[in-house]
Each structure stands twice: as C-alpha cells, then as structure tokens.
Amino acid sequence: MELVVxxxxxxxxxxxxxxxDLGLAATYCDRVVVMEKGHVVETASSRAIFTAPxxxxxxxxxxxxxxxxTLRELLPE
Numbered sequence: 001m002e003l004v005v006x007x008x009x010x011x012x013x014x015x016x017x018x019x020x021d022l023g024l025a026a027t028y029c030d031r032v033v034v035m036e037k038g039h040v041v042e043t044a045s046s047r048a049i050f051t052a053p054x055x056x057x058x059x060x061x062x063x064x065x066x067x068x069x070t071l072r073e074l075l076p077e
Contacts, residue, residue: 001024004028017029022061022065025046026050030046032044032045032046032049034049034053041057042055050062
C-alpha cells in the first residue's frame with residue numbers, strides 16, 4: 001500500500017481501492033463508497049463513514065470488523 005500511495009502522490013493521480021478491509025479503507029481512503037448487493041448505499045468522507053455511518057448496512061459491516069472501535073483510531077489526523 002505504501003508503494004501505491006507513493007506512486008499516486010508522485011504522479012498526481014487518484015486511486016480506486018476495492019476492499020472488504022475496513023481498516024485499510026480507514027487508513028488510506030479519503031472517501032468511501034459502501035455497496036450492498038451491487039448497489040451504492042452510502043458514500044461520504046472516510047471520517048464521516050467511520051465516525052457516524054448513516055446506513056444500516058454500513059453499521060453492520062463495522063460491527064463485523066474484529067475491533068470496530070479501532071476503525072476511528074485508524075483515521076488520519
């Protein structure tokens with residue numbers, strides 16, 4: 001991931017990361033799109049998603065994470 005971040009910054013481009021790893025998303029993504037069954041159910045900044053998720057499916061995903069409280073701690077300052 002560090003290489004992806006470095007190349008993204010060096011080249012002034014964006015990167016789309018598709019993952020089920022919410023910790024990875026909290027750490028590296030500026031914006032998050034949550035999908036359920038192929039449909040977008042929520043999209044917001046990482047901070048908004050991980051501090052106050054508005055959709056029930058997003059909250060369900062966060063509860064399924066091993067240590068959901070640490071997701072907030074992973075957000076960059």
